[in-house]
């Protein structure tokens with residue numbers, strides 16, 4: 001039954017027909033979370049129950065409508081309908097340019113089509129489902145607004161992490177993401193003045209940022225490119241080594257202040273980057289002084305030969321060796337000024353090369369780049385792409401992120417408990433998530449992101465209304 005429905009949905013979508021969802025989906029159609037789902041059930045088989053019972057569609061709508069709903073006189077009533085959603089259906093069928101009137105319509109489509117993934121695209125000048133009618137016209141079909149987005153993935157850190165590679169993520173390498181959040185969050189707020197930033201765990205091994213201030217949403221592709229370039233201190237790899245370009249902007253000093261303690265206290269001890277010769281050579285190669293490189297390498301090789309009792313203490317001690325060696329040269333009067341400068345610069349570049357955020361800049365540059373929606377479920381891990389607060393990034397545990405099967409278990413338990421007590425209040429539609437582990441993540445989303453965003457939206461619409469009222473009337 002469900003399969004046939006999926007097939008029909010996929011067929012309709014292949015034909016390019018964006019469909020109209022039933023707004024009032026009867027509860028019976030929202031499949032019940034099974035009372036006791038087996039642990040190894042494939043993620044995709046759980047998705048209908050997740051969308052039906054737990055997915056916070058109303059909160060997603062309240063975010064993406066940016067206060068343009070019927071409660072506000074100056075609202076742009078077609079705002080949400082002009083937003084592109086892309087569903088990835090089972091079998092990797094991409095269905096782009098879908099749009100919905102409101103949260104309920106989005107919800108009904110999710111339950112009916114059960115996408116493995118939801119991507120969010122730009123808000124266009126017209127409803128994306130009607131784009132063909134505008135093809136070929138001047139200013140025909142164009143993106144108008146799009147959050148400024150950032151994507152950082154741990155796979156881009158494989159040369160500087162020793163705990164694993166590829167799709168791997170653990171508490172030893174999460175600190176790379178935690179410090180990336182803090183650096184970017186500070187830059188977006190302090191250097192660009194943005195206030196409404198949503199941080200999301202991408203479900204497997206990375207993070208996304210959505211900058212939602214109106215000013216950010218209205219940036220052109222060119223302006224996005226400039227911001228991405230400003231934040232791209234890490235310029236990829238050259239000859240097997242991270243390439244770094246440090247400007248004289250004060251943001252670099254601020255970043256260095258955040259990165260250095262992280263590098264010394266978190267990354268070096270956890271990743272053991274100074275414990276084996278391959279990695280320490282890479283670290284020492286940032287110091288343009290053969291003598292320092294040789295002296296330290298020889299000393300550490302001898303230490304290794306004797307055996308390392310405390311690896312964490314050894315990691316910290318060896319970085320101190322590096323700093324001391326540079327300080328000795330810098331404090332020697334007879335040494336050339338150029339070398340002193342190069343060594344100090346090398347020390348700084350080494351830290352940036354290892355821990356400064358490695359952005360996937362292509363994601364940030366174009367308004368029409370799709371990005372996976374928050375609160376999706378990763379099809380491989382079953383983990384929900386949960387929002388988190390930037391300040392909580394250091395203590396965020398990617399292993400503790402709730403999975404779809406866990407949420408459905410919790411939801412079922414709550415529903416069963418209510419059914420056993422006839423006097424218990426029925427569960428409100430759209431509020432299933434409140435009875436699961438998603439509640440704490442959603443509290444962060446609502447209180448630290450959605451509420452201030454809505455307040456700013458209301459304020460903006462209010463000032464628009466006041467401006468309109470202050471205009472002299474043309475009526476005689």
Ligand SMILES: [Zn+2]
Nearest residue numbers: 163169170173
């Ligand atoms: Zn790891």
